Amino acid sequence: MPEASHQHNQPEYTVSDIALAIKRSVEDVFGYVRVRGELSGFKRATSGHLYFDLKDDKSVLNGVCWKGTAQRLSFKPEDGLEVICTGKLTTYPARSNYQMVVESMEPAGEGALMALLEKRKKQLAAEGLFDAARKQELPFMPQRIGVVTSPTGAVIRDILHRIAERFPVQVQVWPVRVQGEGAAEEIAAAIRGFNAMKEPPELLIVARGGGSMEDLWCFNEEVVVRAAADSHIPLISAVGHETDTTLIDYAADVRAPTPTAAAEFAVPVRSEWLVTLDQWGMRLNRRMLQLIRERSDYVAGLARGIPNPAQLLGYAMQRLDDWTERLNQALPALVERRAQQLSVLQAKLSVGRIQQRLALAAQRLEVLRLDQAVIRLLRDKEEALRLQDKLFETLNYRSVLRRGYALVKRPSGELVFAAAQLAAQDGVVLLFEDGQVEATVGSSAAKPAAAKKPPSKPDSGGQSSLF
Secondary structure: OHHHHHHHOOOOOOHHHHHHHHHHHHHHHOOOEEEEEEEEEEEEOOOOOEEEEEEOOOOEEEEEEOHHHHOOOOOOOOOOOEEEEEEEEEEEOOOOEEEEEEEEEEEOOHHHHHHHHHHHHHHHHHOOOOOHHHOOOOOOOOOEEEEEEOOOOHHHHHHHHHHHHHOOOEEEEEEOOOOOOOHHHHHHHHHHHHHHOOOOOOEEEEEEOOOOOOOOHHHHOHHHHHHHHHOOOOEEEEEOOOOOOOHHHHHOOEEOOOHHHHHHHHOOOHHHHHHHHHHHHHHHHHHHHHHHHHHHHHHHHHHHOOOOHHHHHHHHHHHHHHHHHHHHHHHHHHHHHHHHHHHHHHHHOOHHHHHHHHHHHHHHHHHHHHHHHHHHHHHHHHHHHHHHHHHHHHHOHHHHHHOOOOEEEOOOOOEOOOHHHOOOOOEEEEEEOOEEEEEEEOOOOOOHHHHHOOOOOOOOOOEEEEO
């Protein structure tokens, strides 16, 4: 009992009390810390908050970066990157674990960024985004040039000044941020926006001034590299100084060491081309004059071989006069010959000759009618004969024999029409369709029953008895 009473004297805490006490203790001791570790399990929630783990070879620390802080980051965090995070430690009572609320994050030196850059470069190169076969040739003399850069600063002024100095053309500027959170997305959107225009520019320049690796990091982001590789407009990359290299340089069609050099790549020098055109014009004029002289000499040589035109025309005029005279003589003769032919034809068209020809035609018509009547009569007779032949065939006794009947005759050839005409032992001849058989009446032929019995087979002598 005393032992139980001693336990009841201990103060009681709720779970929330314990969680709150631990939270205050942790935050008091670790209110401001800098932690170095490798990012793992990184994810960006739809709310914009970042959740990740910081780990080394022995331990893991949960981390969270709220949306406002995440938007201020100068680079894009991802798994495997070593970073230094600044913030405070706190607890998450709902899960009874502790975590770090990150207020700032930076890569752990250029070595970490270089490792990440090399990893991303190998990944995109394996996809073929840097292949030389994808590169496009720059237009020789574009009329419109699109520039993706910051609207303020020396870069855009240098590009515009250099283009105006060399060959003034229309320049369209798409203002973007070139550093910090969201800069990569704006640059990629600008490149795709120029490509989506109804009348897009003929050349794109993506430019930025020099800076540290962290300052230029947005040009290493995957979204920018893919937008540059997908551009169907030739693209010049002019990011940083000559020694600075970003991934967009590999995806662009041409890399310029500086923005000013990009302007020089974009357009030729107008004055130089005017001089060149003048030289070409003078060469063309000299060549044309030389060609005209050569053609003139050639035509003159051909003209010397051509006969005198007046002489050619004289021959033609003489032939024309000859044909005119012959035509004048031929026309009266032709008219006279045609008149004689007409008189002959007119004589043939007398009334008597016409009546004679009509009478002859009437006779021929009558003969033709008679021939038609004879033909009809012959056809009618042929049809009647055919009907008579058919009737004869029907009434022919051989047709009856073919149906299985037999004709009974006496040996003298007299036909037997009734059984009463025969007596026993009378000889008869049975005529069938395919031949005849001699037979003998076996009994009185007057018995009806005997008439119904079939005849017996003939013997080898060709005779049979009739029962």
